[in-house]
Amino acid sequence: MRISIDKKSSIPIYVQIKNEIRNMIYSGMLPSNFLLPSERKLAGELSVSRSTVISAYEELKSLGLLESHKGKGTIVANNTKNKQLSIRNHTVPLSWYQFFDSNVSSANNHDIVDIINSVGGEKNISFSAGIADPSLHPLKDIVKLQKDLWEKCGNDMLAYISSYGYYPLRESLSKLLKSRNISVSPKEIMILSGSMQGIDFIGRAFLSKGDVVIVEEPTFMSAIELFKLSGAKVIGVPMESDGINLDVLEILLNKYKPKFLYTVPTFQNPTSIVMSLEKRYKLLNLAYKYQLPIIEDDPYSEINYENIYLPSLKSLDAYGYVIYLSTFSKTMFSGMRVGWTAAPVQVIKKFALLKQMTDLHVNTASQYILDKFLREGLYEDHIKLICKEYMKKRDLMLGILEKNKSLGISFNLPKGGYYIWCKLPENISQTQLLLKCSKEGVSYAPGNVFYPEGSDGKSYMRLNYTFENAKNISIGLNKLMKAIAELLQNTNSSTVNQDNYFGKPII
């Protein structure tokens, strides 16, 4: 029983002691019948007079909280809490599920994913994660930069900063975006806690129940979830090899009045498809014709293996129809949670309002560090490094897939980005493959999570090659191929085509 008192306080010491013991009784820390130290012992421990402790104990006894127990000493009285909390006969723990909003209740739970992932345990080889290679983190540079910064402006880095973001970082990003041919001033840029927060703010700023949102099909899983969370109906438009099917899009634009289109035009997640230049122009023309805002999400364009340089929609848009999102999470690392948006000023202002009400501002120190990283010109070399290393891993994975083509898997050849999008052979059950792989300690992203209607995409899988090292890619992918081969041998299984909607992998 640890009591602390402040002898310099204006509050009498016996009152301090009484309060502390009383609180410990009320909170249950000292249960009924707990034997307190004797008055002499406690007085000695606290270096106070015995009469001080006696006064405290006496008051607590008069409150009914302590009792003298003959032979033992002073104990905590029985059922103290019950006397205070007139507990109703039928008080039961609150069932929180009844209180959750229906949108959130129906949001997919992750129990199933947890089960799958736990089967493999820690040695799990993950092709499901959309995560940067930790061995390529520019750690040395970061350690050096932040050391300088803590010395020069440590206090500023611990302090509150504008919801719009650290202004010098907005300037650095304005410069970075110019190299992507996007001309925006710092005032049209806002720093976010990851580009996913941008998608979240877009959902919150624009959507209410019943609104329609158009997305590519398949598309980034979390975008689908977030738009649904805001109550919107999410309609998918099929992807073709050169981007979204614009004919289908136009039909939908005529039929509904969607709030916006969400697109990932370069090295799309999950397909790695690049929208052709022609389609980019046609898409903008459609947007202007139908007054359709476009959300352009661009995390991957710099992860570029074959010098594919197509102008972003944002760079081509002269009329302020495009909200552009990007991030450092895929090129650098996820841990700092720093992304940004380039958007018309009215949108930036609305986002800043949301930011001020939700998490206030992005971690200050991270913004200082990333700004310095950009200003020291370290970013370009880092990009070159990751493109080189990721291409090797891509090629390794492609090689193994190529070798196993006879299984009937088809897959695209990504020219950049993070993923290979594969179609499974006929008659393979996604559920069974997931479980089999899981037992082997391998995970991948099942295709259906990337579709607005979870029942689609069951024959697809997304394989990430950036996260694991070469050895694990080899081991894991060969195990996956083996699992497919084994399932193909059992194609008479009655569970074929009974795929359930499984949970989500790591983004």
Next chain:
Amino acid sequence: MRISIDKKSSIPIYVQIKNEIRNMIYSGMLPSNFLLPSERKLAGELSVSRSTVISAYEELKSLGLLESHKGKGTIVANNTKNKQLSIRNHTVPLSWYQFFDSNVSSANNHDIVDIINSVGGEKNISFSAGIADPSLHPLKDIVKLQKDLWEKCGNDMLAYISSYGYYPLRESLSKLLKSRNISVSPKEIMILSGSMQGIDFIGRAFLSKGDVVIVEEPTFMSAIELFKLSGAKVIGVPMESDGINLDVLEILLNKYKPKFLYTVPTFQNPTSIVMSLEKRYKLLNLAYKYQLPIIEDDPYSEINYENIYLPSLKSLDAYGYVIYLSTFSKTMFSGMRVGWTAAPVQVIKKFALLKQMTDLHVNTASQYILDKFLREGLYEDHIKLICKEYMKKRDLMLGILEKNKSLGISFNLPKGGYYIWCKLPENISQTQLLLKCSKEGVSYAPGNVFYPEGSDGKSYMRLNYTFENAKNISIGLNKLMKAIAELLQNTNSSTVNQDNYFGKPII
């Protein structure tokens, strides 16, 4: 015109050059009639053969993007963009306001606050901010800790981490909460991007349009805004000197079926009132009787000048009715954005789902640093320091208010926390006082922003004493007193009682 080529790439160099120039034309970086370098000059700059550049230029000419201009050289063709973007006659910049959701549209804009704050400029003395004293940041400790951490686990600090939070930090917080008499396991704790994110998640998890939420009146401004953002009707229950008016609360519980009660029981924002022990028990009994979840927000209880130690509602609640929120922002610093919640596991799981979809996880490095700070036992000493220093500032402010009591201002005596809650003299116009102070370079928080109905609380103001140094507190508060005195002399002004609802200060 900077072109970069990769001689090792499998893509022919003339294609690379062509693509780069083409992109620059399309994005407008090279406008119509722009004179390109001669083929010889560009070849020299890129260290390639002249015929390579000629091939690139010729292809672009055949695409209609470049033209030969006799006498000049090769120029960007006219109206290239117009040929590609069949711009409709009536394409105008998109008006984004029409797209914003009505809840967000009606969320208060900050223009007025910006105007007010800008009048004073950078020398503004702020009593409106709810921000920790930067001179008390434990900077030396933080610098040392993070230096050790970067050396030992730098790569982990840059990496993705669980949405639930860094597990060791959850353990450290479990221990910290025990000293607040709250007994929860790490699994019942989740790390948030500030406690405000906890309020945001609560709004998103529980509320939809038309739901009723009960708050204290006045209360934390951002909580009101966030609950309204989720479409809820926010009803205030008046505060008394010992906490919320429970009789009024019970009437409301009978009348509505509120989703929850939001309360700040200890050193409440803005009043600094402490809910009595008796009321804490009665409130819990009401909660059990009416199946009412309670959100207990506790940022300030450790900022304690007179050894007030009342058990939190969370520590008294045996039935899982209380979601407890807290943060490091008020005791330590705001810049890292780290707060937490202690809540029933079903609630934690739902929050983790929201977290995974919004900003994924709290900045990793910050969690490592704060965990180490706790484990090295540095927190308790820091708390002692800030209590000592903040009490001095409180007393300084109280002294000045006391000296000016003849003006007719009344104010409470906060026993802890961040603020003094004052009632202005009769016949003082809040609007006029705000403007007058602003011209003098002093800001404070007008009372009405803390009320669900913005028209209430016009006679109150909240003064923060933690942020400014002693000199500024003196100068600023005396200016404020002078402004009040001057306004009192002009009580015949026709603008008395025509207060508009003003914008929000910094929290």
